[in-house]
Amino acid sequence: GGAVPRRRRPDKKYKVQIGGVTGCTCKGKGACPCIHLIFVLHKLLRVPAENPLIWQASLLDSEVEQILRGRFQPIPEKKKRAGAGGDGGQVEQKEVEEEDVCAICQEDMHDCGEALTWCKQSCGNSVHAKCMKVWAEHKQSIGDKVTCPFCREDWGPMAVESIKKEIRLSRRDPNVHSGVQCAGCRGSPVTGERHRCLFCADLDLCGGCFSRGVHSHHPFVKRATVDGPWLPSDRPSAGAPPAVPDAMLLELQNRELTTDDYEALLLLDQGPQATPLHTHLARSLRVPDAAELAR
Numbered sequence: 001g002g003a004v005p006r007r008r009r010p011d012k013k014y015k016v017q018i019g020g021v022t023g024c025t026c027k028g029k030g031a032c033p034c035i036h037l038i039f040v041l042h043k044l045l046r047v048p049a050e051n052p053l054i055w056q057a058s059l060l061d062s063e064v065e066q067i068l069r070g071r072f073q074p075i076p077e078k079k080k081r082a083g084a085g086g087d088g089g090q091v092e093q094k095e096v097e098e099e100d101v102c103a104i105c106q107e108d109m110h111d112c113g114e115a116l117t118w119c120k121q122s123c124g125n126s127v128h129a130k131c132m133k134v135w136a137e138h139k140q141s142i143g144d145k146v147t148c149p150f151c152r153e154d155w156g157p158m159a160v161e162s163i164k165k166e167i168r169l170s171r172r173d174p175n176v177h178s179g180v181q182c183a184g185c186r187g188s189p190v191t192g193e194r195h196r197c198l199f200c201a202d203l204d205l206c207g208g209c210f211s212r213g214v215h216s217h218h219p220f221v222k223r224a225t226v227d228g229p230w231l232p233s234d235r236p237s238a239g240a241p242p243a244v245p246d247a248m249l250l251e252l253q254n255r256e257l258t259t260d261d262y263e264a265l266l267l268l269d270q271g272p273q274a275t276p277l278h279t280h281l282a283r284s285l286r287v288p289d290a291a292e293l294a295r
Helices: 035-044 061-068 129-141 159-170 207-211 246-253 259-270 277-284 290-294
Strands: 116-118 126-128 194-197 204-206 220-223 231-233
Touching: 116 129, 126 129, 129 159, 204 207
Parallel strands: none
Antiparallel strands: 116 126, 194 204, 194 220, 220 231
8 A cells, every 4th residue: 555644733834845945844854745735736836646646756847837827737638539540530629719839839829920839639739740759859869758748648659750741831822732734735733723623534624624614524623722622613604694794783873772673782782693513413424315224
């Protein structure tokens, strides 16, 4: 069994110090922290009992800052993982507040314009990805496990490669579809809207070629950015009259509106209706002819 702390006089006051030297004026004996220090860290500052910071003889300035800002909160059981090789789900990233700073460089993280990574194994707290890369490479170089600077959870043997990948993805231009070549002008990579044929394998067009009617005998879908959703890609109908003629628009702009303009205003309010993707896909299905149906 462990050592049982002896009772103290209730009227006696003690001073607890945390930082470069962590201790208490009770001058408790032994290597274990005294009950007063545990009370302050665990009960007042809410450091979880399983967090090793409670038992450390000294704390870094960044660790003191994290404790005082209440960053070490108990993690719900449903968000814990068994570790790098566990079969639990990935922990979601906590929202970055305006006053949050990186635990490594102590610079602001909110709207900083830099890539962030977070502890996906345990606490969900964020740090600058480039700072975590330096920290991870240092830990790896001395043979230590790459751990979270907040909760000390092991990030696994592939932590460095994972952080590097996140940094690469953050630097990628969302409007450049790398590895995609336009089948019309042969431009590569496709920049801006990417149009993909629904019938042909690996046939893509840039926005310019699609608008010029290249490969017009097949339907397409499009995406504006690399990670954007696929949407219906409708070609402009040649000669189709606008919902409200230009002459009427000019007239409405240069006079007071009356009740007679109600129908025209309704047309303006409705505007062009976007076709749902599932409807677009259903319409694009080829209808077999009579000979094919007779087979």
